[in-house]
Amino acid sequence: MPDGKNDAAQTHATATASAACPAHHVRPGEGRLAHAPADHPSVPKARTGVLLANLGTPDNHDYWSMRRYLNEFLSDKRVIDYPAWKWQPLLQLVILTKRPFTSGAAYRSIWNNEANESPLMTITKQQTAAIRERMQTRYGDQVMVDFCMRYGNPSTPSKVRAMVEAGCERILFFPLYPQSAGATTATANDKFFSALAQEKWQPAARTVPAYFDQPLYIEALAQSVQRAWDAMEEKPDLLVASYHGMPKRYLLEGDPYHCQCQKTTRLLRERLGWPEDRIITTFQSVFGTEEWLRPYTVEHVAELAKAGKKRIAVIAPAFSADCIETLEEINEEIKESFEHAGGESFTYIPCLNDEPAHIDALSAVIEDNLKGWLD
Template sequence: MSRPDRAPSDHPQIATPRIGVLIANLGTPDATDYWSMRRYLSEFLSDKRVIDYPAWKWQPLLQGIILSKRPFTSGANYRLIWNNEANESPMMTITKRQVAALSAEAQRRWGDQVMVDFCMRYGNPSTPDVVERMVKAGCQRIVFLPLYPQYAGATTATANDQFFRALMTQKWQPAARTVPAYFDREDYIDALANSVTQALGGRIPQRLVASYHGMPKRYLMEGDPYHCQCQKTSRLLQARLGWPDGVIDTTFQSVFGTEEWLRPYTVQHVAELAKQGVTDIAVISPAFAADCIETLEEIQGEIREAYEHAGGKDFTYIPCLNDNPDHIAMLANLIGENLSGWI
């Protein structure tokens, strides 16, 4: 902290200028009890980017029936995967490791002039709180990186929205850049392919199911590019692995509500594969940058059970890229490109 040159003695001190890199992920409840889960779910499911029904129609249903019951079931599911030692969700644990690795890489590449931190769209640490912290630390420029390889209004866009709202509260607003989706980057596809090869020991399963988080089909018809970007990621992954056509299937999980979502649904698809005599499948989640409730509980619980109940035998879950060195190197490259002209 110092005063500007030629400033009077009563001028407030100003932090040394730095560049901030703010990593953003979806979020996590603070704990698994009813009220922690209710706060988290209320914030998440009240987001108009996620559920775009009119508030007069949706909020009474959400605050009444849904949030009276769902916090209990969601809390029970989180308890199955909770990191009890750190008293936090696996997503929080993994995100901290990712940021620590990226901070070390940023220090190696750019020294002290770049500060790396993270925020969550829902829950803590909140985007406004972290933006405030970065501004106080001297970040006059911020690169905002939503950890979503494929763009969706309900993920990338709402994270950006919250970042922009946080900037609105700053007296001295930093310059800002948002990082676009990276679903077709060569180094991202390479990292996915390497994770598949390592997890499977080089063998090719009868089927690799690329399971992406779902969304209402209506969003696709209204112009959201998510479905197309997921399909392209799967195609590029197949080409990079050099596998024949028909080995990789693209599916969608985590269906919510009554309207039709993107198909095929993962839980139904793996059961159908088993009924068709497919006895060896692997499942990967290319839309998730860190393992979370949807991968650790839904895929390895509900989806695995559906496959085995229908007669399937070998089920291999391929972890998310997490803090894998290939993933960290790819993200550092992506950050470096978006720092161009600033550093």
């Protein structure tokens, strides 16, 4: 038989606790909660956050801005996994003494002087605004859209904090990397989870997986290639799909990036209806002394020129927005390598950036990953 006295006591205790903090059992609404004590903090209207994430950018191209940015980037164990005792003295005493000057000069050559920011920052802002508009049309004020950077500003923790303060009880975290890699997607997710660990009222969370094989993404890539081809009187001999590189060792340790890059190229070729020898996969941005994924773009384009391929186009399907690796490395360093080897026509096809077809693809990925939260 139930004990009526105990039941009554338990009911009273529950009611007392509920009255003390109604936020625990009442869905948050705008302002102070109904029946809450006068000193209870206001609770914002419940929303769902969509937090876009990209690699990052220095605040400026001067020495100290570059040093801060490179120190954070190159100290990430996902990027450089050497033991700290071995890597940090080399980084702090040698690399960060010299590299801020060379990297700063590279950034200076592409800097958006009007906005006083890097092109990656400018483009990410444009992408965020376009996606925010799409989400507003689709979900109204239920969804908050913002962006953060893994390195530099705006930081991931600051944007997670802002979303929690704005009432986001759920956050969809979207690393803007079509292909997944430990040094890109995984480290962005690490930073996101670390930021969540600081929150007392922790929102529910989801992360968006790689989207390299999503039909709308492949369609957007194909459209960008077709536009470039249609604009040229003399067509290129072939298309080079240049992806950011990584140590070959990472592939052997199980990183999926290399395989996803190869599949991206194949899906793009199939969508274009091209033969296999019309498009090739290469890897750029080699760093350090160990072997990276091959072929290296900067070397291979020179080999192509010497072999008689005098006209090439280059696309960068691993980058969602133009940045230092595309605007400076591809369109300057890699182009120079090709031309010095005898190449005659080099065309860089820009990243998808805020092209409508790209925003369509990213919005579709977001909507798919919001299912069950917002339908």
